[in-house]
Amino acid sequence: MIGWVGQKVLDAFYYVWALWGLVSQALLDLIRPGERGRREAFRVITRQILFTGLDALPVTSVIALMLGIIIITQAGTQLPQLGAGGLVGSIIVIAVIRELGPLVTAIIVVGRSGTAIATELGNMSVGREVVALQLMGIPAGRFIVMPRMVGMIVAMICLTLYFDVVAVLGGFLVAKATLTIPFDAFLEGVTRALSLSDITLTAVKPIFFGIAVAAVCCHHGLSVSSSYTEVPQQTTKAMINSLTLCLVLDLLITVPTYL
Amino acid sequence: MSGVIEISDVVVELNGEGFTAHLVLTVNPGEFVILLGPTRSGKSLILELCAGLVQPQRGKVRVLGEEWADLPDEARMKLRMRVGTVLQLPGLLSNMTLFNNVALPLRYHRSTLSDRDVDRVVMGHLEALGLAQLRDRFPAQLNPGEIRCAAIARAMVLDQELLLLDDPLGGLDAGMVQRLGEHIANRRQRGPVTVLATMRSYSAFLELADRVAVVRGGQIEAIGPRSVIAQHGGAEMSAYFG
Numbered sequence: 402m403i404g405w406v407g408q409k410v411l412d413a414f415y416y417v418w419a420l421w422g423l424v425s426q427a428l429l430d431l432i433r434p435g436e437r438g439r440r441e442a443f444r445v446i447t448r449q450i451l452f453t454g455l456d457a458l459p460v461t462s463v464i465a466l467m468l469g470i471i472i473i474t475q476a477g478t479q480l481p482q483l484g485a486g487g488l489v490g491s492i493i494v495i496a497v498i499r500e501l502g503p504l505v506t507a508i509i510v511v512g513r514s515g516t517a518i519a520t521e522l523g524n525m526s527v528g529r530e531v532v533a534l535q536l537m538g539i540p541a542g543r544f545i546v547m548p549r550m551v552g553m554i555v556a557m558i559c560l561t562l563y564f565d566v567v568a569v570l571g572g573f574l575v576a577k578a579t580l581t582i583p584f585d586a587f588l589e590g591v592t593r594a595l596s597l598s599d600i601t602l603t604a605v606k607p608i609f610f611g612i613a614v615a616a617v618c619c620h621h622g623l624s625v626s627s628s629y630t631e632v633p634q635q636t637t638k639a640m641i642n643s644l645t646l647c648l649v650l651d652l653l654i655t656v657p658t659y660l
Numbered sequence: 661m662s663g664v665i666e667i668s669d670v671v672v673e674l675n676g677e678g679f680t681a682h683l684v685l686t687v688n689p690g691e692f693v694i695l696l697g698p699t700r701s702g703k704s705l706i707l708e709l710c711a712g713l714v715q716p717q718r719g720k721v722r723v724l725g726e727e728w729a730d731l732p733d734e735a736r737m738k739l740r741m742r743v744g745t746v747l748q749l750p751g752l753l754s755n756m757t758l759f760n761n762v763a764l765p766l767r768y769h770r771s772t773l774s775d776r777d778v779d780r781v782v783m784g785h786l787e788a789l790g791l792a793q794l795r796d797r798f799p800a801q802l803n804p805g806e807i808r809c810a811a812i813a814r815a816m817v818l819d820q821e822l823l824l825l826d827d828p829l830g831g832l833d834a835g836m837v838q839r840l841g842e843h844i845a846n847r848r849q850r851g852p853v854t855v856l857a858t859m860r861s862y863s864a865f866l867e868l869a870d871r872v873a874v875v876r877g878g879q880i881e882a883i884g885p886r887s888v889i890a891q892h893g894g895a896e897m898s899a900y901f902g
Contacts, residue, residue, distance in 0.1 A: 438768045524754065533751025536711055537765045537814070538740035540733075544768070 416642075420616045423546055427616075430540070430547040438539065442548045449552025453514040454559050461509055462571075465564045468505065469572020472496055477580040477587075489582065490590025493569060499599055500655070502565040503606035507614065507647045510557055511640055515618040518549055519639035522622025523632035531623065546619045554611035561607040598658060606654055613646045662725065664689050664822055664854040665710055670719030672705060672878075681705055681878030683719075692848070692855040692868055693883075697875035703858035704748060706875070707824045710856060711745045712736070724822060741769055744815030745824040750808050752799040758806075759795040762786065762814045769818060785813035788843045790836065804831030809840060816847060825857040829865055841868055 430442075476492045522545065525531050531541050573580075573587055580587075621639035625631045663686035670683045681702045687693050695703040708714040709721050712728035720727060726739050752761045763782045766773055773781075786792045789809045799807055808831055815823060823844075829837055845868065847853055858875075859865065866872060866886055873883040882889050 437771065440771050441764070441768050521755070528754065529747060529749040529751040530753050531751075532713065532747065533753070533811075536713075536740060536743075536745040536747075536751075537768070538737040539764070539768050540737070 420613075420620055423542070423616045423620055424550070424612055426542045427547040427550045430543040431551065433543075438543055442543060445544065445548035446552045446555075449514075449549050450556045452517070452556075453510055453553055454556030457509060457513055457556075457560060458563065460513070461506065461560055461564055462567055464505060464509060465502075465567035466571045466575065468501060469497065469568035469570075470576045471572075472501075472568075473572045474576045474579055477576065477582055481581070486582070487590065489587065490592075490594040493591055494594040494599055497568045497572075498565045498595065498603050500651075502568065502603055503561050503610060504647065504651055506557060506561045506564045506607065507610040508644065510553070510560065510610075511614055511618075511643045511647070514553065514556075515614045515643050516636050516640055518615070518618040519622040519636040520632055522619060523625035523635050524629070526623055526625040527627065527629050527632070541623065545623075546615070549619060550612060550615035553615040554608055557607035557611035557614075558604060561603060565603060602654065602658065606651065609650045609654065610647050613650055614643045617643045617646060663687050663722075664691075664724055665856060666720070666722040667706070667709065668720050668722075670709065670716040670721060672709065672714060672716050674705070679878060683709070683878075683880060685873065685880055685883070687854055687856055689854055690848070690852045691870045692844075693857075693871045693873060694866060694869040695856070695858045695873050695875050695880075696866070697858075697860065699860055701875045702878040703860070703875050704826050705878070707745070707747070707826045707856065707858060710822075710824050711743065711747075712740075741765075741818055742820055743822045743824060744818070744820035746808070746811045746815050746826060746828065748826045748830070750811030752802075752807055752811055752814075754799050757796050757798055758791060758802065758810050759786070761799070761810060762817055765814060765818050781817060782813075785817060785843075786810075788839065788846070789813055790839050805833055805836050808832060809836055812840065812843075816843075819851070819853075821853060823853060823855045823857075825855065827860065828857050829859065829863055837863060837865055841865055844868065 473489075473493060476489045476496075480486055480489055480492065522531075525545075531545070534541055534544060569591060573584065577584070582590075618639045621635040621642070625635050665685065665687040667683050667685040670681070672681045672683070673679070674681075679700075679702070683702070683706060685706065695706060697703055705714060709716060710723055712723070715729055724739060724742055726735070728736065728739075731739060752758070753764070756764065759782055762785060763778050766778050766781060783792060783795070786795060789812070791806060791809055791813070794802060794806060799810075802810070808828065812825065812828060815825070828840065832840065841864075844855060848855075857869075869886060871883055872886045872889045874881045874889060
Protein backbone atom coordinates (compact mmCIF):
# COMPACT_ATOMS: atom_id res chain seq x y z
CA MET A 402 0.00 0.00 0.00
CA ILE A 403 2.79 2.41 0.99
CA GLY A 404 4.63 1.45 -2.17
CA TRP A 405 1.52 2.12 -4.26
CA VAL A 406 1.03 5.55 -2.66
CA GLY A 407 4.73 6.33 -3.10
CA GLN A 408 4.54 5.36 -6.77
CA LYS A 409 1.50 7.60 -7.31
CA VAL A 410 3.25 10.53 -5.62
CA LEU A 411 6.31 9.96 -7.80
CA ASP A 412 4.15 9.75 -10.93
CA ALA A 413 2.45 13.01 -9.99
CA PHE A 414 5.82 14.63 -9.39
CA TYR A 415 7.16 13.50 -12.80
CA TYR A 416 3.94 14.65 -14.46
CA VAL A 417 4.17 18.14 -12.96
CA TRP A 418 7.90 18.21 -13.80
CA ALA A 419 7.13 17.37 -17.44
CA LEU A 420 4.50 20.14 -17.55
CA TRP A 421 6.96 22.59 -16.02
CA GLY A 422 9.48 21.56 -18.70
CA LEU A 423 6.96 22.46 -21.42
CA VAL A 424 6.05 25.78 -19.78
CA SER A 425 9.64 26.87 -19.17
CA GLN A 426 10.65 25.88 -22.71
CA ALA A 427 7.70 27.85 -24.11
CA LEU A 428 8.76 30.86 -22.04
CA LEU A 429 12.32 30.57 -23.37
CA ASP A 430 11.03 30.24 -26.93
CA LEU A 431 8.90 33.34 -26.43
CA ILE A 432 11.72 35.56 -25.23
CA ARG A 433 14.55 34.02 -27.25
CA PRO A 434 15.97 36.57 -29.67
CA GLY A 435 16.20 35.97 -33.40
CA GLU A 436 13.89 36.25 -36.34
CA ARG A 437 13.79 32.54 -37.19
CA GLY A 438 10.26 31.25 -37.17
CA ARG A 439 8.72 34.35 -35.60
CA ARG A 440 6.31 34.97 -38.46
CA GLU A 441 5.21 31.35 -38.58
CA ALA A 442 4.79 31.26 -34.80
CA PHE A 443 2.72 34.45 -35.01
CA ARG A 444 0.44 32.81 -37.58
CA VAL A 445 -0.15 29.87 -35.24
CA ILE A 446 -0.80 32.26 -32.33
CA THR A 447 -3.37 34.18 -34.39
CA ARG A 448 -5.10 30.97 -35.45
CA GLN A 449 -5.20 29.79 -31.83
CA ILE A 450 -6.68 33.10 -30.63
CA LEU A 451 -9.33 32.99 -33.34
CA PHE A 452 -10.23 29.38 -32.61
CA THR A 453 -10.13 29.56 -28.82
CA GLY A 454 -11.48 33.08 -28.47
CA LEU A 455 -13.56 34.28 -31.39
CA ASP A 456 -15.10 30.95 -32.36
CA ALA A 457 -16.07 30.35 -28.72
CA LEU A 458 -18.07 33.58 -28.41
CA PRO A 459 -21.49 32.07 -29.24
CA VAL A 460 -21.26 29.22 -26.75
CA THR A 461 -19.71 31.52 -24.12
CA SER A 462 -22.49 34.05 -24.64
CA VAL A 463 -25.21 31.45 -24.12
CA ILE A 464 -23.59 29.93 -21.03
CA ALA A 465 -22.72 33.32 -19.51
CA LEU A 466 -26.22 34.62 -20.11
CA MET A 467 -27.92 31.59 -18.59
CA LEU A 468 -25.60 31.53 -15.59
CA GLY A 469 -26.04 35.29 -15.14
CA ILE A 470 -29.83 34.96 -15.24
CA ILE A 471 -29.81 32.15 -12.66
CA ILE A 472 -27.47 33.87 -10.19
CA ILE A 473 -28.92 37.35 -10.55
CA THR A 474 -32.48 36.06 -10.29
CA GLN A 475 -31.63 34.02 -7.20
CA ALA A 476 -29.67 36.82 -5.52
CA GLY A 477 -32.10 39.54 -6.58
CA THR A 478 -35.18 37.72 -5.30
CA GLN A 479 -33.88 35.89 -2.21
CA LEU A 480 -31.54 38.44 -0.60
CA PRO A 481 -34.12 41.28 -0.35
CA GLN A 482 -36.45 38.86 1.47
CA LEU A 483 -33.72 38.42 4.08
CA GLY A 484 -33.21 42.15 4.31
CA ALA A 485 -29.85 41.88 2.53
CA GLY A 486 -30.78 43.46 -0.79
CA GLY A 487 -27.70 45.64 -0.56
CA LEU A 488 -25.52 42.55 -0.87
CA VAL A 489 -26.73 41.68 -4.39
CA GLY A 490 -23.80 43.56 -5.94
CA SER A 491 -21.26 41.83 -3.70
CA ILE A 492 -22.71 38.39 -4.37
CA ILE A 493 -22.53 39.00 -8.11
CA VAL A 494 -18.97 40.28 -7.93
CA ILE A 495 -17.82 37.34 -5.81
CA ALA A 496 -19.80 34.62 -7.58
CA VAL A 497 -19.60 35.73 -11.19
CA ILE A 498 -16.59 38.01 -11.63
CA ARG A 499 -14.20 36.42 -9.12
CA GLU A 500 -15.08 32.76 -9.41
CA LEU A 501 -17.46 31.58 -12.08
CA GLY A 502 -16.24 33.85 -14.86
CA PRO A 503 -12.67 32.51 -14.98
CA LEU A 504 -13.61 28.96 -14.00
CA VAL A 505 -16.53 28.44 -16.38
CA THR A 506 -14.55 30.06 -19.18
CA ALA A 507 -11.74 27.60 -18.44
CA ILE A 508 -14.21 24.71 -18.58
CA ILE A 509 -15.51 25.94 -21.96
CA VAL A 510 -11.96 26.33 -23.28
CA VAL A 511 -10.92 22.88 -22.05
CA GLY A 512 -13.97 21.30 -23.66
CA ARG A 513 -13.56 23.10 -26.98
CA SER A 514 -9.92 24.01 -27.53
CA GLY A 515 -8.03 21.82 -25.05
CA THR A 516 -9.47 18.64 -26.48
CA ALA A 517 -8.91 19.95 -30.01
CA ILE A 518 -5.23 20.61 -29.25
CA ALA A 519 -4.71 17.18 -27.68
CA THR A 520 -6.44 15.46 -30.61
CA GLU A 521 -4.60 17.49 -33.24
CA LEU A 522 -1.18 16.91 -31.68
CA GLY A 523 -1.96 13.24 -31.07
CA ASN A 524 -2.80 12.75 -34.74
CA MET A 525 0.30 14.72 -35.71
CA SER A 526 2.46 12.48 -33.53
CA VAL A 527 1.09 9.25 -35.02
CA GLY A 528 1.40 10.65 -38.57
CA ARG A 529 5.05 11.49 -37.80
CA GLU A 530 4.35 15.17 -38.50
CA VAL A 531 6.12 16.14 -35.28
CA VAL A 532 9.20 14.15 -36.34
CA ALA A 533 8.99 15.74 -39.79
CA LEU A 534 9.08 19.18 -38.14
CA GLN A 535 12.11 18.13 -36.10
CA LEU A 536 13.83 16.93 -39.28
CA MET A 537 13.21 20.31 -40.92
CA GLY A 538 14.99 21.99 -38.00
CA ILE A 539 11.71 23.35 -36.64
CA PRO A 540 11.54 22.70 -32.88
CA ALA A 541 8.14 21.43 -31.74
CA GLY A 542 8.33 23.69 -28.68
CA ARG A 543 8.72 26.86 -30.74
CA PHE A 544 6.31 25.92 -33.52
CA ILE A 545 3.69 23.90 -31.64
CA VAL A 546 3.67 24.49 -27.88
CA MET A 547 4.64 28.15 -27.42
CA PRO A 548 2.18 29.61 -29.99
CA ARG A 549 -0.68 27.52 -28.62
CA MET A 550 0.13 28.57 -25.07
CA VAL A 551 0.34 32.28 -25.93
CA GLY A 552 -2.82 32.08 -28.06
CA MET A 553 -4.68 30.30 -25.31
CA ILE A 554 -3.65 32.81 -22.63
CA VAL A 555 -4.71 35.81 -24.74
CA ALA A 556 -7.98 34.17 -25.76
CA MET A 557 -8.71 33.06 -22.20
CA ILE A 558 -8.24 36.59 -20.78
CA CYS A 559 -10.50 38.14 -23.44
CA LEU A 560 -13.09 35.39 -23.11
CA THR A 561 -13.20 35.71 -19.31
CA LEU A 562 -13.78 39.47 -19.48
CA TYR A 563 -16.44 38.92 -22.12
CA PHE A 564 -18.06 36.23 -19.96
CA ASP A 565 -18.19 38.58 -16.95
CA VAL A 566 -19.77 41.42 -18.92
CA VAL A 567 -22.38 39.19 -20.58
CA ALA A 568 -23.20 37.37 -17.35
CA VAL A 569 -23.64 40.53 -15.28
CA LEU A 570 -25.26 42.94 -17.73
CA GLY A 571 -27.04 40.48 -20.01
CA GLY A 572 -28.14 38.41 -17.05
CA PHE A 573 -29.60 41.44 -15.34
CA LEU A 574 -31.40 42.70 -18.45
CA VAL A 575 -33.04 39.33 -19.02
CA ALA A 576 -33.78 38.75 -15.33
CA LYS A 577 -35.22 42.25 -15.00
CA ALA A 578 -38.68 40.85 -15.52
CA THR A 579 -38.51 39.08 -12.15
CA LEU A 580 -36.53 41.73 -10.22
CA THR A 581 -37.64 44.81 -8.36
CA ILE A 582 -34.14 46.43 -8.37
CA PRO A 583 -33.72 49.23 -10.94
CA PHE A 584 -30.83 48.89 -13.37
CA ASP A 585 -28.99 51.97 -12.04
CA ALA A 586 -29.09 50.70 -8.47
CA PHE A 587 -27.95 47.26 -9.59
CA LEU A 588 -25.06 48.69 -11.56
CA GLU A 589 -24.07 50.97 -8.70
CA GLY A 590 -24.15 48.00 -6.27
CA VAL A 591 -21.90 45.96 -8.55
CA THR A 592 -19.38 48.76 -9.21
CA ARG A 593 -19.27 49.62 -5.49
CA ALA A 594 -18.56 46.00 -4.61
CA LEU A 595 -15.97 45.66 -7.36
CA SER A 596 -12.46 46.21 -5.99
CA LEU A 597 -9.03 46.27 -7.61
CA SER A 598 -8.30 42.80 -6.24
CA ASP A 599 -11.42 41.46 -8.03
CA ILE A 600 -10.26 42.90 -11.32
CA THR A 601 -6.73 41.61 -10.73
CA LEU A 602 -8.02 38.13 -9.89
CA THR A 603 -10.26 37.97 -12.92
CA ALA A 604 -7.29 38.94 -15.11
CA VAL A 605 -4.68 36.76 -13.39
CA LYS A 606 -6.64 33.54 -13.19
CA PRO A 607 -7.09 33.16 -16.97
CA ILE A 608 -3.33 33.55 -17.43
CA PHE A 609 -2.64 30.58 -15.14
CA PHE A 610 -5.57 28.60 -16.52
CA GLY A 611 -4.40 29.25 -20.09
CA ILE A 612 -0.88 28.09 -19.29
CA ALA A 613 -2.20 24.99 -17.48
CA VAL A 614 -4.68 23.95 -20.18
CA ALA A 615 -2.20 24.50 -23.02
CA ALA A 616 0.62 22.66 -21.22
CA VAL A 617 -1.52 19.68 -20.20
CA CYS A 618 -3.17 19.30 -23.60
CA CYS A 619 0.10 19.70 -25.54
CA HIS A 620 1.80 17.21 -23.19
CA HIS A 621 -0.87 14.56 -23.69
CA GLY A 622 -1.12 15.19 -27.44
CA LEU A 623 2.62 14.85 -27.89
CA SER A 624 2.66 11.74 -25.65
CA VAL A 625 0.79 9.72 -28.28
CA SER A 626 3.37 7.39 -29.76
CA SER A 627 2.30 4.72 -32.19
CA SER A 628 -1.43 4.23 -32.58
CA TYR A 629 -4.50 6.30 -33.41
CA THR A 630 -6.37 4.47 -30.63
CA GLU A 631 -4.17 6.33 -28.13
CA VAL A 632 -5.51 9.68 -29.33
CA PRO A 633 -8.94 9.57 -27.64
CA GLN A 634 -7.36 8.07 -24.49
CA GLN A 635 -4.84 10.89 -24.22
CA THR A 636 -7.52 13.47 -25.07
CA THR A 637 -9.70 12.22 -22.21
CA LYS A 638 -6.73 12.37 -19.82
CA ALA A 639 -5.91 15.85 -21.06
CA MET A 640 -9.44 17.04 -20.38
CA ILE A 641 -9.70 15.54 -16.88
CA ASN A 642 -6.22 16.70 -15.85
CA SER A 643 -6.75 20.20 -17.27
CA LEU A 644 -9.97 20.63 -15.31
CA THR A 645 -8.38 19.27 -12.13
CA LEU A 646 -5.36 21.54 -12.51
CA CYS A 647 -7.57 24.58 -13.13
CA LEU A 648 -9.52 23.84 -9.93
CA VAL A 649 -6.28 23.37 -7.95
CA LEU A 650 -4.91 26.64 -9.33
CA ASP A 651 -8.18 28.41 -8.59
CA LEU A 652 -7.94 27.20 -5.01
CA LEU A 653 -4.31 28.27 -4.71
CA ILE A 654 -5.03 31.72 -6.11
CA THR A 655 -8.33 32.40 -4.35
CA VAL A 656 -7.76 31.15 -0.81
CA PRO A 657 -4.72 33.37 -0.04
CA THR A 658 -6.75 36.46 -0.94
CA TYR A 659 -9.06 35.74 2.03
CA LEU A 660 -6.27 35.04 4.51
CA MET B 661 38.46 13.90 -48.92
CA SER B 662 36.15 12.95 -46.06
CA GLY B 663 32.70 11.59 -46.78
CA VAL B 664 29.45 13.48 -46.45
CA ILE B 665 28.24 10.46 -44.51
CA GLU B 666 30.65 8.37 -42.46
CA ILE B 667 29.26 5.44 -40.55
CA SER B 668 32.14 3.71 -38.81
CA ASP B 669 31.76 0.42 -36.96
CA VAL B 670 28.28 1.28 -35.81
CA VAL B 671 26.26 -1.16 -33.75
CA VAL B 672 22.57 -0.54 -33.16
CA GLU B 673 20.37 -2.87 -31.16
CA LEU B 674 16.66 -2.30 -31.46
CA ASN B 675 15.33 -3.48 -28.12
CA GLY B 676 12.18 -5.48 -28.34
CA GLU B 677 12.66 -6.27 -32.01
CA GLY B 678 15.65 -8.60 -31.56
CA PHE B 679 17.41 -6.76 -34.35
CA THR B 680 21.08 -5.85 -34.32
CA ALA B 681 22.75 -3.90 -37.10
CA HIS B 682 26.50 -3.72 -37.72
CA LEU B 683 27.20 -0.97 -40.21
CA VAL B 684 30.08 0.60 -42.10
CA LEU B 685 29.37 3.06 -44.89
CA THR B 686 30.96 6.10 -46.46
CA VAL B 687 29.13 8.29 -48.97
CA ASN B 688 31.30 10.76 -50.84
CA PRO B 689 30.35 14.36 -51.69
CA GLY B 690 28.01 14.58 -54.68
CA GLU B 691 27.38 10.86 -54.75
CA PHE B 692 24.00 9.18 -55.26
CA VAL B 693 23.88 5.95 -53.27
CA ILE B 694 20.90 3.62 -53.12
CA LEU B 695 20.44 1.14 -50.28
CA LEU B 696 18.70 -1.87 -51.77
CA GLY B 697 17.28 -4.79 -49.87
CA PRO B 698 14.23 -6.57 -48.53
CA THR B 699 11.84 -5.16 -45.95
CA ARG B 700 13.19 -5.05 -42.36
CA SER B 701 16.78 -5.40 -43.52
CA GLY B 702 17.92 -2.17 -41.83
CA LYS B 703 17.75 0.36 -44.70
CA SER B 704 15.47 2.80 -42.88
CA LEU B 705 17.61 2.40 -39.76
CA ILE B 706 20.66 3.62 -41.70
CA LEU B 707 18.70 6.67 -42.86
CA GLU B 708 17.44 7.37 -39.35
CA LEU B 709 21.01 7.13 -38.04
CA CYS B 710 22.09 9.67 -40.66
CA ALA B 711 19.13 11.91 -39.80
CA GLY B 712 20.05 11.85 -36.11
CA LEU B 713 16.82 10.15 -35.06
CA VAL B 714 18.58 7.04 -33.75
CA GLN B 715 21.77 7.01 -31.70
CA PRO B 716 24.13 4.06 -32.10
CA GLN B 717 25.15 1.98 -29.08
CA ARG B 718 28.67 1.78 -30.50
CA GLY B 719 30.60 3.48 -33.28
CA LYS B 720 30.28 6.89 -34.89
CA VAL B 721 27.98 8.51 -37.41
CA ARG B 722 29.29 11.70 -38.98
CA VAL B 723 27.06 13.71 -41.30
CA LEU B 724 28.49 16.71 -43.17
CA GLY B 725 31.44 16.56 -40.79
CA GLU B 726 29.36 16.66 -37.61
CA GLU B 727 28.28 14.07 -35.08
CA TRP B 728 24.65 14.43 -34.04
CA ALA B 729 25.33 13.33 -30.46
CA ASP B 730 27.87 16.13 -29.89
CA LEU B 731 25.76 18.98 -31.15
CA PRO B 732 23.96 21.57 -29.00
CA ASP B 733 20.42 22.51 -30.03
CA GLU B 734 21.28 25.53 -32.20
CA ALA B 735 24.02 23.67 -34.13
CA ARG B 736 21.72 20.67 -34.51
CA MET B 737 19.06 22.92 -36.05
CA LYS B 738 21.58 24.43 -38.44
CA LEU B 739 22.73 20.96 -39.52
CA ARG B 740 19.13 19.89 -40.06
CA MET B 741 18.70 22.83 -42.46
CA ARG B 742 21.46 21.29 -44.60
CA VAL B 743 19.90 17.81 -44.62
CA GLY B 744 16.60 17.10 -46.37
CA THR B 745 14.94 13.97 -45.01
CA VAL B 746 11.84 12.09 -46.10
CA LEU B 747 10.87 9.11 -43.95
CA GLN B 748 8.61 6.23 -44.94
CA LEU B 749 5.71 8.15 -43.41
CA PRO B 750 6.42 11.51 -45.06
CA GLY B 751 4.64 13.54 -42.34
CA LEU B 752 3.10 16.35 -44.38
CA LEU B 753 1.32 18.66 -41.94
CA SER B 754 -2.34 17.75 -42.26
CA ASN B 755 -3.64 21.25 -41.44
CA MET B 756 -1.67 22.91 -44.25
CA THR B 757 -2.15 22.90 -48.00
CA LEU B 758 0.43 21.23 -50.19
CA PHE B 759 1.90 24.63 -51.08
CA ASN B 760 2.18 25.73 -47.46
CA ASN B 761 3.75 22.41 -46.51
CA VAL B 762 6.50 22.84 -49.08
CA ALA B 763 6.91 26.52 -48.22
CA LEU B 764 7.19 25.91 -44.47
CA PRO B 765 11.01 25.42 -44.25
CA LEU B 766 11.53 28.55 -46.35
CA ARG B 767 9.12 30.64 -44.29
CA TYR B 768 10.59 29.37 -41.04
CA HIS B 769 14.31 29.51 -41.79
CA ARG B 770 14.45 32.28 -44.41
CA SER B 771 11.92 34.70 -43.02
CA THR B 772 13.46 37.59 -44.94
CA LEU B 773 12.31 36.09 -48.26
CA SER B 774 9.35 37.88 -49.78
CA ASP B 775 6.11 36.00 -50.44
CA ARG B 776 6.82 36.34 -54.16
CA ASP B 777 10.21 34.65 -53.78
CA VAL B 778 8.73 31.89 -51.66
CA ASP B 779 6.05 31.39 -54.32
CA ARG B 780 8.66 31.24 -57.08
CA VAL B 781 10.87 28.69 -55.33
CA VAL B 782 8.01 26.45 -54.19
CA MET B 783 6.19 26.52 -57.53
CA GLY B 784 9.47 25.64 -59.27
CA HIS B 785 9.62 22.41 -57.30
CA LEU B 786 5.90 21.67 -57.62
CA GLU B 787 5.90 22.20 -61.38
CA ALA B 788 8.96 20.00 -61.84
CA LEU B 789 7.24 17.22 -59.91
CA GLY B 790 3.86 17.69 -61.62
CA LEU B 791 2.10 18.92 -58.48
CA ALA B 792 1.44 22.55 -59.39
CA GLN B 793 -2.28 22.09 -59.98
CA LEU B 794 -2.64 20.46 -56.53
CA ARG B 795 -1.10 23.35 -54.61
CA ASP B 796 -4.23 24.22 -52.64
CA ARG B 797 -5.16 20.68 -51.67
CA PHE B 798 -4.67 19.32 -48.17
CA PRO B 799 -2.73 16.08 -47.61
CA ALA B 800 -5.96 14.14 -46.97
CA GLN B 801 -7.03 15.03 -50.53
CA LEU B 802 -3.84 13.65 -52.12
CA ASN B 803 -2.82 10.11 -53.04
CA PRO B 804 0.25 8.49 -51.45
CA GLY B 805 2.47 9.18 -54.46
CA GLU B 806 1.56 12.88 -54.49
CA ILE B 807 2.16 13.10 -50.74
CA ARG B 808 5.60 11.51 -51.12
CA CYS B 809 6.55 13.82 -54.01
CA ALA B 810 5.41 16.84 -51.98
CA ALA B 811 7.52 15.67 -49.03
CA ILE B 812 10.53 15.31 -51.34
CA ALA B 813 9.91 18.84 -52.67
CA ARG B 814 9.80 20.06 -49.06
CA ALA B 815 13.08 18.26 -48.35
CA MET B 816 14.73 20.02 -51.31
CA VAL B 817 13.29 23.50 -50.95
CA LEU B 818 16.23 24.92 -48.95
CA ASP B 819 18.70 23.52 -51.52
CA GLN B 820 19.92 21.04 -48.93
CA GLU B 821 23.38 19.55 -49.38
CA LEU B 822 22.31 16.06 -48.39
CA LEU B 823 19.07 14.25 -49.22
CA LEU B 824 17.99 11.21 -47.21
CA LEU B 825 15.06 9.59 -48.98
CA ASP B 826 13.40 6.55 -47.47
CA ASP B 827 11.57 4.59 -50.14
CA PRO B 828 11.16 7.64 -52.43
CA LEU B 829 9.25 5.60 -55.02
CA GLY B 830 6.58 4.27 -52.62
CA GLY B 831 3.18 4.94 -54.20
CA LEU B 832 4.60 6.75 -57.27
CA ASP B 833 3.35 5.96 -60.76
CA ALA B 834 5.75 5.65 -63.72
CA GLY B 835 5.35 9.29 -64.69
CA MET B 836 6.07 10.47 -61.17
CA VAL B 837 9.17 8.26 -60.97
CA GLN B 838 10.45 9.78 -64.20
CA ARG B 839 9.77 13.35 -63.08
CA LEU B 840 11.39 12.69 -59.70
CA GLY B 841 14.47 11.22 -61.40
CA GLU B 842 14.74 14.26 -63.67
CA HIS B 843 14.23 16.66 -60.76
CA ILE B 844 17.01 15.07 -58.72
CA ALA B 845 19.29 14.93 -61.79
CA ASN B 846 18.65 18.65 -62.44
CA ARG B 847 19.40 19.46 -58.81
CA ARG B 848 22.68 17.55 -59.05
CA GLN B 849 23.60 19.50 -62.18
CA ARG B 850 22.86 22.84 -60.50
CA GLY B 851 25.13 22.21 -57.53
CA PRO B 852 26.68 19.55 -55.36
CA VAL B 853 24.15 17.43 -53.55
CA THR B 854 24.63 14.02 -52.02
CA VAL B 855 21.73 11.58 -52.07
CA LEU B 856 21.21 8.48 -49.95
CA ALA B 857 17.98 6.66 -50.78
CA THR B 858 16.46 3.28 -49.97
CA MET B 859 14.61 0.97 -52.33
CA ARG B 860 13.01 -2.41 -51.80
CA SER B 861 12.40 -3.50 -55.37
CA TYR B 862 13.78 -2.98 -58.86
CA SER B 863 13.11 0.28 -60.65
CA ALA B 864 14.71 2.22 -63.48
CA PHE B 865 15.51 4.72 -60.73
CA LEU B 866 18.47 2.45 -59.86
CA GLU B 867 20.17 3.64 -63.05
CA LEU B 868 20.56 7.09 -61.50
CA ALA B 869 22.70 5.80 -58.65
CA ASP B 870 26.47 6.04 -58.66
CA ARG B 871 26.64 3.12 -56.25
CA VAL B 872 24.22 0.55 -54.92
CA ALA B 873 24.54 -1.03 -51.48
CA VAL B 874 22.88 -4.34 -50.76
CA VAL B 875 21.50 -4.37 -47.22
CA ARG B 876 20.41 -7.60 -45.55
CA GLY B 877 20.04 -8.62 -41.92
CA GLY B 878 21.31 -5.31 -40.58
CA GLN B 879 24.52 -5.34 -42.62
CA ILE B 880 25.72 -3.84 -45.85
CA GLU B 881 26.68 -6.98 -47.73
CA ALA B 882 28.13 -5.36 -50.82
CA ILE B 883 28.48 -1.90 -52.28
CA GLY B 884 29.58 -0.70 -55.69
CA PRO B 885 28.36 0.26 -59.15
CA ARG B 886 25.02 -1.31 -60.04
CA SER B 887 26.41 -3.50 -62.83
CA VAL B 888 29.04 -5.01 -60.53
CA ILE B 889 26.72 -5.51 -57.54
CA ALA B 890 24.04 -7.11 -59.74
CA GLN B 891 26.43 -9.95 -60.55
CA HIS B 892 27.50 -10.50 -56.96
CA GLY B 893 24.08 -10.50 -55.35
CA GLY B 894 23.30 -14.17 -55.99
CA ALA B 895 20.02 -15.66 -57.15
CA GLU B 896 18.09 -14.21 -54.23
CA MET B 897 19.05 -10.65 -55.13
CA SER B 898 18.63 -10.97 -58.89
CA ALA B 899 15.00 -9.80 -58.69
CA TYR B 900 16.17 -6.54 -57.13
CA PHE B 901 18.26 -5.73 -60.19
CA GLY B 902 15.69 -6.64 -62.84
